[in-house]
Amino acid sequence: MHAVIPMLEARALVKHLGGRRVVDGVDLVCLPGQIHGLLGPNGAGKTTTLRMLYGFLTPDAGEIRFQGADVRGDLVSAKRFIGVCTQEDTFDGDFTVEQNLLIAAEYFRPRPDGLRERVGQLLDRFELRPHARQKPETLSGGYRRRLMLARAIVHRPRLLFLDEPTTGLDPQARVAVWQLVDGLRADGLAIVLTTHYMDEAERLSDVLTVLARGRVVAHGAPKAVLGDSVGEHVVVVATGAEVTAALLPWLAPRGLRKPATVLGDWHVPLSAEALADFARAFPHLRYEVRSPTLDDLFLKLALEP
Amino acid sequence: MRWLTAALEWQSRVVVLRHLRVYLHNWHTAFLPPVGEPVTMLLAFGLGLGGYVGALDWRGHPVDYPTYVAPGLLAYAAFMTAVFQALFAAFIRMRYQRTWEGQLTTQVELRHVVWGEVLWAALLATIYVLIVGLVLTVFAVLGLVDLDLAWLPAALPIAFLAGCGFAAFGLCFTALVPTIDHMNLPVFLVVIPMGLLSGTYFPITHPALAAVSAVNPLYHLAQTYRGLLLGGPVAGHLAALALLSVLMVVVLVPLDLRLLRRRVLGD
Numbered sequence: 067m068h069a070v071i072p073m074l075e076a077r078a079l080v081k082h083l084g085g086r087r088v089v090d091g092v093d094l095v096c097l098p099g100q101i102h103g104l105l106g107p108n109g110a111g112k113t114t115t116l117r118m119l120y121g122f123l124t125p126d127a128g129e130i131r132f133q134g135a136d137v138r139g140d141l142v143s144a145k146r147f148i149g150v151c152t153q154e155d156t157f158d159g160d161f162t163v164e165q166n167l168l169i170a171a172e173y174f175r176p177r178p179d180g181l182r183e184r185v186g187q188l189l190d191r192f193e194l195r196p197h198a199r200q201k202p203e204t205l206s207g208g209y210r211r212r213l214m215l216a217r218a219i220v221h222r223p224r225l226l227f228l229d230e231p232t233t234g235l236d237p238q239a240r241v242a243v244w245q246l247v248d249g250l251r252a253d254g255l256a257i258v259l260t261t262h263y264m265d266e267a268e269r270l271s272d273v274l275t276v277l278a279r280g281r282v283v284a285h286g287a288p289k290a291v292l293g294d295s296v297g298e299h300v301v302v303v304a305t306g307a308e309v310t311a312a313l314l315p316w317l318a319p320r321g322l323r324k325p326a327t328v329l330g331d332w333h334v335p336l337s338a339e340a341l342a343d344f345a346r347a348f349p350h351l352r353y354e355v356r357s358p359t360l361d362d363l364f365l366k367l368a369l370e371p
Numbered sequence: 372m373r374w375l376t377a378a379l380e381w382q383s384r385v386v387v388l389r390h391l392r393v394y395l396h397n398w399h400t401a402f403l404p405p406v407g408e409p410v411t412m413l414l415a416f417g418l419g420l421g422g423y424v425g426a427l428d429w430r431g432h433p434v435d436y437p438t439y440v441a442p443g444l445l446a447y448a449a450f451m452t453a454v455f456q457a458l459f460a461a462f463i464r465m466r467y468q469r470t471w472e473g474q475l476t477t478q479v480e481l482r483h484v485v486w487g488e489v490l491w492a493a494l495l496a497t498i499y500v501l502i503v504g505l506v507l508t509v510f511a512v513l514g515l516v517d518l519d520l521a522w523l524p525a526a527l528p529i530a531f532l533a534g535c536g537f538a539a540f541g542l543c544f545t546a547l548v549p550t551i552d553h554m555n556l557p558v559f560l561v562v563i564p565m566g567l568l569s570g571t572y573f574p575i576t577h578p579a580l581a582a583v584s585a586v587n588p589l590y591h592l593a594q595t596y597r598g599l600l601l602g603g604p605v606a607g608h609l610a611a612l613a614l615l616s617v618l619m620v621v622v623l624v625p626l627d628l629r630l631l632r633r634r635v636l637g638d
Contacts, residue, residue, distance in 0.1 A: 145478045156473030173477035
């Protein structure tokens, strides 16, 4: 049985910017037909990591391999097979939707075969055909994002980077983009995705890497990441002077810090055993128990020193 | 030397072609300034002011003021076009339109973006010199200026060479100014004074200006054009222009790359 060669393999990436070590030893692997989510709070190093991976920035240390080959050997050739959809719109406002796709293909050699046909297919797939002769600025946010996605794959890349692909979109447009991204995964693209949206990361990602302060703090399937990093359950309890006074002494011996406060409620991550202890210790306390989400992970990371 | 060979790589050509496409797409607004400006300048300075100035001395021969100014207009057009493309147009592409960011996610690298901007600015300067040259041809046919039109085509490659140097110069400011409002500093403190005090509209006789003119490529460009179109020695000024233009490219393009790497990539 042949092992699948990762489309992307990054080891021990390090980057300093402005005298600060913003990425500190990040590893990342992405296989064909896989979506690898890259998460983290603001300033965690996600965008810097992504920019190193698609060649915008040069790592200070570490290596990046594309289909087994070190990209330092020939980054320009490697970029022929990489597509990037940046967070901000970078299309040419002077040209129509269709012209944007044609011109985007000009930045690659060898040129994509059957370009006109390819552009036509993308216009249909991304439902941009009715807008083909319009300028991008006349499109809604959702359709601009579709254009950015279509531009990123016009040259048939094998590896795709999506930097916060649905930021600023309404729920309907977000779902539409998710479906398009899911379709690209089904096509066999390896996709690295950064996002702030927890539902997006959980629903789309096959694998998650969570960064904090430039380092990997969690890695694995979304549910495993949550279980290992946050816990099996989250107890939500309204705080008050009495509750605080009672809870803090209970949390401390169990190695639990003061939990995150969200709109006056404490969100306390607990294992199943700790939850049973909690129920016995506070039989008269009103609280809610729910499953952990990536929001809880972020809150936990935010509280860590 | 990768920074130098990048000028000849396909990626730089693709960047230039993209800018050319935009220009052709907007030809109806991009075309008017190079046609309108020399007409206005020749009418205002040449015919208007010329009535008060009278004849100027050129190599021991009197020439009327419109005829004296005409080659200066060509040089001015090349200079201002190249510099303003490298200043405002490049800054807008970098900062607001994010054209560079989009290009840098492809097989185009920063050195290609920079060379694309330099070569495009030089090409546009050449196009504008062609257009101004056609306008001057009309003026010559109408008898309003007295120029040796047979040498006009030689102005084009000279404009391209000088345009490369001017564009590399302009990109330095693009890399340094924090906001588009700060463009006023290089424009009003450097570009406009340089454009007006380089022998373009009047002879340089003041000792201080003459001393500076020796290392001013725009001065040598104006004098080269004057030599071509009014008759007179050209070789010395052309050699000085070529040397200064090449120096500007060799020194400033790597500097532009270094400054823009920090500005655009944060690296």
